[in-house]
Amino acid sequence: MPNLLDPITRHAAASPTVIALRTATEPWTYAGLHDASLRYAGALRDAGVGAGDRILLAAPSLPEFVVAYMGIQAIGGVAVTVNTMCTTAEIEYYLTDSGARLAIGWHGLGPAVSEAAALVGVPVWTLEPDALVDADPIHGPVGRASDDTAAILYTSGTTGRPKGAQLTVGNLLSAGEIASIISRGTAADRTGTGLPLFHVFGQASVMMAAFTGGGSLSLLSPFTPEGMLDLLRRDDLTIMVGVPTMWNAMLHLAGDAEADFSHLRIAVSGGATLPGEIARVFESRFGCRILEGYGLTETTALGAFNDVDRGGKIGFVGGAVPRLEVEVRDSGGTPCPGGVVGEVFIRGETVMKGYWNRPDATAAVLDSGGWFRTGDLGEFDTDHDLRIVDRLKDLIIRGGYNVYPGEVEEILYRHPDILEAAIIGVPDDHYGEEVAAVVVRQHGSDLTEEEVTAWCRNSLSAYKIPRIVRFVDQLPKGSTGKILKRDIDCTDLQKTSK
Incomplete structure (x- = not known):
């Protein structure tokens, strides 16, 4: 057993x-x-x-x-x-x-x-x-037994009290096996991360994968960009795993360090959508392509991943990983054709047993066929690679038009004076919601609100352009470094909404 x-x-x-x-x-x-x-x-x-x-x-x-x-x-x-x-x-x-x-x-x-x-x-x-x-x-x-609960990981609790996702022995063993398969992991690999092991990403698809393949694991706590680069050099890492804010921090710290990445076989990003501009600049500067993956606590961190051999596509999280199925469905539950945005559903060996002592909450996201409703919006391309558009709950509806924050954030990250950005919706009496940009400027920049709006106007339809821009010293982040939009104070944004 x-x-x-x-x-x-x-x-x-x-x-x-x-x-x-x-x-x-x-x-x-x-x-x-x-x-x-x-x-x-x-x-x-x-x-x-x-x-x-x-x-x-x-x-x-x-x-x-x-x-x-x-x-x-x-x-x-x-x-x-x-x-x-x-x-x-x-x-x-x-x-x-x-x-x-x-x-x-x-x-x-x-x-x-x-x-x-x-x-x-x-x-x-x-x-x-x-x-x-x-x-x-x-x-x-x-x-x-394979379906015995091995770990309970509490979700962030964006709606109500946090719920404990029950991950089984089978979930976690399968996660390690699948992550090892898709990374082509071997006993020769040296995996390193600054992710917290108390979070599903580090626990399931990094720790369990490293031990399944028989290689070594190097840990950094707490994460700093300097520390991560030192770990890369010290242990000759072949696999490095992080979230977008970690890659962005290393990108803006590292200077001319191309040689440091020459022995790195795979760089994996997850936990949040990786802005394409960060991926492009990182590869251009360091000769290292970052491969995106996608998963949730409730799916033991797995769902989709870019193919290691093919190299993946910037902006996409790849196809369904082995032993899992991924579908994109419309509001009626019908699978969407390629190029059409819908909600992402996942079924397979790593889908959780259910929420601890929450049968109603479990029933709301897990159907009788084992499909898990993620709450994420995505679409497939012609190769059946998945692109995560946004969280369903983060969708902004301005005057009846859908605005996906990730699309606007992608444009903002292309601006040379913007270090980090978050797009959120704030209540508006006329449009229902207004698009607001909360921006961290590069050190020494005197970027103005008007310049941010003008930058977006060159690339986005009028209804997607942020009409509210606020500059902050830093954005709130969770334990993995993921930007927490729910923790952004919207009070003054609502006051300045026009």
């Missing part, structure tokens, strides 16, 4: 001295990681934790996260991985909602985990450097 530790167990037996985790000091071999995970599982066993018990884990992307996570999996537990920046109130909610029996927090975090655990009456452990515990290891990972 399967267990998420199986890939590590397999490599620990076949090639025990091969490096699983690279660090700035002593690396972790597969044998060492396997032993540490079983010992951590032994400590959990001694504490009375058993199969199906939920354990909250709050830790940055470090080897110790991997040990604790795999220890939870080895004993048959359910890892409830949460953002390290969570407040006491947020962690209290996750502990209560999941019914967690134990909370584990990294020693370097603030008091939120311990405070929340005390409020709920749950014991708390501190995760220390090296994650070595004084416990006898369990003899081997607990066998589980």
Whole structure:
């Protein structure tokens, strides 16, 4: 029977001295990681934790996260991985909602985990450097059913309280296998990322993929563009994974560093749509093509991906990955022909089991045939490659016309004085919604609102042009670096809407 530790167990037996985790000091071999995970599982066993018990884990992307996570999996537990920046109130909610029996927090975090655990009456452990515990290891990972819940990852909660997506043993093992297949992963690969492992992107399609292929994983926490480039050089990375804001940050920092990318085999972007201008300039400057993929928490980070051998297309996330199906449907549920925008649906091995204790919410997005309703708008081209147009909820309807924020943002990113941009809709008495641009200027730029509007007028229809422009020092971002439009303060924008 399967267990998420199986890939590590397999490599620990076949090639025990091969490096699983690279660090700035002593690396972790597969044998060492396997032993540490079983010992951590032994400590959990001694504490009375058993199969199906939920354990909250709050830790940055470090080897110790991997040990604790795999220890939870080895004993048959359910890892409830949460953002390290969570407040006491947020962690209290996750502990209560999941019914967690134990909370584990990294020693370097603030008091939120311990405070929340005390409020709920749950014991708390501190995760220390090296994650070595004084416990006898369990003899081997607990066998589980493929549809047993292995992890609960809470969605962002843009509507109501966050919902816990239940990812199964089968979901996560399949995610690792599929991601390894589409990346052509081998034991020779050296994967590196600055993504948080508590998020589905880093956890499923990076960590699980690296261990499935038998290569090494290098982790950076917290992400900085300087740190990521140093990691690239230090560990001779062959695969690098990030989100658009990470690639953009490296692009604007790196200077003349073409040689740094010469040994990189694949650069993968996900988590949000990658502006085409960033992809084009990155490839021109560094000789490195960034391949986009697409997935959600509820699909264990997978859905579509550009073909490694073909090289992909800028602006597209490729075709459906192996073992998954992707459809674009109109409002009546009928599949759309190529070139027609509709809602994206996904079915296959990585689609979640459902939301924890939320049958109504599960039924709203999962039908009886196993199709998951993503809430994203997309379209296929003639090659059946998918382009993500926008989030359905981010669609702006101005005077009866649909405005897709991503299309406008793509134009803004082409301006040499714009570092980052977000397009949002704000209420308007006349048009229903007005198009607003929130812009971060390049350092030293004196770009004006009028110049932004004029730039867009050269490329966009009149109804798509931002009539409201606001400059900010930075845009709000989530744990992965994804721009959070819901956190942009629209109050003054509404006041200035004409």
